[in-house]
Amino acid sequence: MQVRTVLIPIIAVCAAPVLAQEGPSFDCAKAQSTAETLVCDTPELAALDRLVADRYAAALAVARGLDAGAAEAEAQLKAYQIGWIEGRDECWKADDPAACVAFEYQRREAELVTQFMLEDPSGTTFWTCDGNPANEVVTMYFDTALPSVRFERGDSIDTGTLSVTASGSRYDGSFGRYIWIKGVDATYRDPDPDGTEVSCTVSN
The missing domain is CATH 2.40.128.200 (C-type lysozyme inhibitor)
Incomplete structure (x- = not known):
């Protein structure tokens, strides 16, 4: 087996105006948390938000298509997503809130992809x-x-x-x-x- 040596990418984050088509999956006019404000102000974080939103939608489709236990799987997925959002919003406590938010989005994408097999494994x-x-x-x-x-x-x-x-x-x-x-x-x-x-x- 070949050892997988991978450098985890660090997303550079800086405050910058976000064009409407580059914004996140939610309405920035209704942003409530520090994390949501950072996402609205940072194109890289907005892109991660859109990515996770797409992955979540795909995971919901998989859960709803299960032959057995679809309702339970959907309810559990929705509950986990709410819990993840609450955890992401705790990033205001971090020394580097933007880096914390980026990591939370990356981790959530990984969870959705691996749990629901949204891609073929490499x-x-x-x-x-x-x-x-x-x-x-x-x-x-x-x-x-x-x-x-x-x-x-x-x-x-x-x-x-x-x-x-x-x-x-x-x-x-x-x-x-x-x-x-x-x-x-x-x-x-x-x-x-x-x-x-x-x-x-x-x-x-």
């Missing part, structure tokens, strides 16, 4: 952990704005995003889950409260 790796073929972790990689991964282990599915590390490639998921890849070997950690770390190798 690669897939099957991992055998603790030398037991039955103990398998599958990672699918996606070339989202913030490089991301879909974890599959048994019936568990999660989303992770690339973190900055001194060596290898580490993707952090929910509740402490991560996989830290170094060549054909990796360390995988289950979510809390279990938090068990296992050593994994690329399956032949």
Whole structure:
């Protein structure tokens, strides 16, 4: 397996007037939070807002098209989106609110793409952990704005995003889950409260 060494892009943000056709997905005249004001004033953030809005619409279409559990999936997706907006709006507390808002948009896009398979993965790796073929972790990689991964282990599915590390490639998921890849070997950690770390190798 080829190690994926990716530099997470840093979006330069600066206050600037936004043309109507370059604005975000919402009405800036009704902007209420610091985050929404930043999005309205910053073309790069407005572009991220439009991207996430498009991804959310696509995810809704997938949820509504499910053969079973469509109503539940749609309700859950809408609840998560509301929660994400509330989290984004907390960026006013950050040392660099604009950078915080950019990261929140990138992370949300990654979640939507990987959870609802809105794009084909750029690669897939099957991992055998603790030398037991039955103990398998599958990672699918996606070339989202913030490089991301879909974890599959048994019936568990999660989303992770690339973190900055001194060596290898580490993707952090929910509740402490991560996989830290170094060549054909990796360390995988289950979510809390279990938090068990296992050593994994690329399956032949």
